[in-house]
Amino acid sequence: MRRQKKFYAWGYADEDLTADEIAAWEAPIARHYGLAGFDVTPPPTAAEIVLRPPRVAIPAALAEVVRDDHLTRLEHSYGKAWFDACRMFMRTVPNPPDAVAFPRNEAEVVAVLDWCDAIGAVAIPYGGGSSVVQGIEPTAAFDKVVTISLREMDRVLEVDPVSHAARIEGGVYGPHIEDQLRDTPFTMRHYMQAYRCSTLGGWIATRSGGHYATLTPHIDDFVESMRVITPVGALETRRLPGSGAGPSPDRMFLGSEGILGIITEAWVRLRKKPTFRAAHAIRFPGFDHGARAVRDIAQAGLYPANLRLLEAREALPGVAWDNTDALLMLAFESADHPLDAWMARALEICRAHGGSPEPAESDDSPQRAGAAGAWRDKFIRAPHYTEHAVARGILAWTFETAMTWERFDAFHDSITATALDTIRRVTGRDGTVTCRLTHVYPDGPCLYFTLGGILDRRAMLDQFMDILTTCTAAVVEHGGTTTHHHAVGRFHRPFYDRQRPDLFAEALRGAKRALDPKGLMNPGVLIDP
């Protein structure tokens, strides 16, 4: 029996934060803003939301594959961003898909696409639906929409123990990959906050960022080959460890966000499960000190698995809001060798920039101790807070980018200032902005900003969109990428248009016309027809 997902917010219908968790989160926010407490909007029930009747009729041949019941359509209407939950709490779902297909194999994927083609319906490929950028959301412009969920195609088909790779179907959720690898020495180890409810195919289509802070931050770095069903046929790239034969076909589909076809399976690289681990949390007297240590470690060729720099007020419970310390979570892992030399040199670099290691944590303890452990638990639970923030009119959301180091300080300062100014302008009172570095390249980091504030309940969606779009526009104006690992979707589209060369859009449009001549596939994402 498939576990029902929560249609209006993150996670499954049968799970939620505990009352204690909510109180421990809500009380300091109320205190910070001098509020007695929050009015809480109850979450919507499915019955409260009226959907337009389906505009397509499911053909008999697809009766087992396609559904158009109310809850299924509702569940597939929005992604999982703050603004998605907000619209659900407003009971506003004007553009649901008309039907949702759950093909069980490639033949059924083809049959569903053929049906879309025959009836002139837009086809929206759907992985776990964890998009935070309106990547899987139908718009009012579509006459008919069929969302195609790959969730029935969820098997690890083959494990290659010699090359350390596996052939995996596109619709598998993160944990189910690791479940199926349990009896092997291998792990894929591409974790992210949305890991529990996102899929391999979705990761590939959106260039997801995972567990590894260095070397292999993106899913791009895992893919050996893939199979894609396009409206004009199936395509399979050759499984190779590396090649120089023309532009990489895989790289055309990595980040294609469903506009070229549906990724049904891929060969991906695995690793042996790590048996050696060295981890430290290091406290720095300022984010800038920590950032310089991160830069030096990234440029030293040490390649830690974790190199995550957090502001103390974001990382540590009970830290005063004016605390300017930063906390670096540093970890090396290996299935091959002890990591003392690696960690010793990385700690030397940290000390040179004023870092002090916190008391050592034991990573293997069932209850992970220390600042890093506390932060990690919070990180994994974080998506559950969004619905409670929405229910209270609390601004609690993030955006991420990447930028080269030479402009890092100025960039960090100006984005922070823009975000603070914007929250003040829009909400009429001061908010909070913190930053963390999550993935790091020798030439620059991924910056992840977290916004906090109190919105006006009567206009909170507009306020939220104003704040987020103003911040994202500033990111692109100051030279960052509109997204480092959350994809473009419909939300980032105007900013993406400023960032990517116009002639690349022309080239991509040319490629799309070849694979999707009628423009069925997720139109409006990345490019216009």
Place this chain on the structure above:
Amino acid sequence: MRRQKKFYAWGYADEDLTADEIAAWEAPIARHYGLAGFDVTPPPTAAEIVLRPPRVAIPAALAEVVRDDHLTRLEHSYGKAWFDACRMFMRTVPNPPDAVAFPRNEAEVVAVLDWCDAIGAVAIPYGGGSSVVQGIEPTAAFDKVVTISLREMDRVLEVDPVSHAARIEGGVYGPHIEDQLRDTPFTMRHYMQAYRCSTLGGWIATRSGGHYATLTPHIDDFVESMRVITPVGALETRRLPGSGAGPSPDRMFLGSEGILGIITEAWVRLRKKPTFRAAHAIRFPGFDHGARAVRDIAQAGLYPANLRLLEAREALPGVAWDNTDALLMLAFESADHPLDAWMARALEICRAHGGSPEPAESDDSPQRAGAAGAWRDKFIRAPHYTEHAVARGILAWTFETAMTWERFDAFHDSITATALDTIRRVTGRDGTVTCRLTHVYPDGPCLYFTLGGILDRRAMLDQFMDILTTCTAAVVEHGGTTTHHHAVGRFHRPFYDRQRPDLFAEALRGAKRALDPKGLMNPGVLIDP
């Protein structure tokens, strides 16, 4: 004064191997094949080769930029493969470019492309002309051909000492990059056999493979952003350390082989010049033992700069032809930390597979000692031997591929057998085939095969082409890539067509139509119009 390149073979007109070098190379070959010696065809002089008169008239506005003198056209007619030198020694150049442009800036690149467009000439972008795959060779099908050499655009324009990167013009030769970085702490360190006479733009267009055996084998891994002049305009990608915003624009031009536009400059990653180095040569009792050590090292996450496995008979002077030992050249380098822990673990892995370290070499000695040093010197001089092989009818050439580990042994054996059989079939006597591993991924190596034999002087071009195409066809048939880092060009085109998905060709054709609607740019390479 620009140093004149040798029009008929590798290198500059004023350099050659010494008589002693030639004798030391030629004598063992003659001995091996039981020959008294070789007839030697003298190299061609420019005057001996008749070229069709230019079919284009250089407009007055481009008089300073475009040349059509005999030697310039001759120099730009072929690449540097064995079959190129062979045709030069045959004094056969039926399809020279009609003119060669040497634009000094982007405005002149645009002017030249506009001129090509106006007169309906094919435009062939040209870096150092070191192609070994007919990548820059005009064909009989072209009515008019203008080759566009970027050699006048050879500056390092900007160095970013914080992010460790530089903005560099596309036409700069390898050594001139390092010359211009001499007063900085940085190096690009993307070396390959053709380094002396190949360019950054050429590397990007062909996905060259360089110095690093692991982590950053291809130029792909160095590129932050680029500028490209296409027939419909200029395009500049955003300089970023990483991004997830749609399919990577850079990756569309990496490997585009001149069919989409001309790469005029790029931001590329640099590193600090290494100050720590640990190097060993390790002898294995068999190539298969060495290959398993290479695989384990690649999968261990140690990331050596060099991890090159050679058959002893290829690596060591005076080794008997039936010797089946293999030699691994293993080196770590760093500008940050001593490498003892890295090397100790790698040597442990080698010993577990039966490897014995040779006496330690001192890499800093002016005269590099040991087997690895000897092999490296030979490697850098190797391209000079091609013309002497051609002059004697000696088959001496290589081809490379990459393949996942799980089929490695069978693949290695079957390609070796095919090559030996083919040389015997074509030349009527036994030849030699050796293999080395040059670049290594966790999931597979790049295999580099070297062919040896004696050709019939009256039919040697046909014999050579028969052997090389048969071997390349076998590579693709057995699941390898037709090229790991030598590009597709016109030579690999039929094999590339079997390897890459047809629908990817359609997509690439769509992209090309958007950027090069009249099909001026290097037609027939990668795709047909």
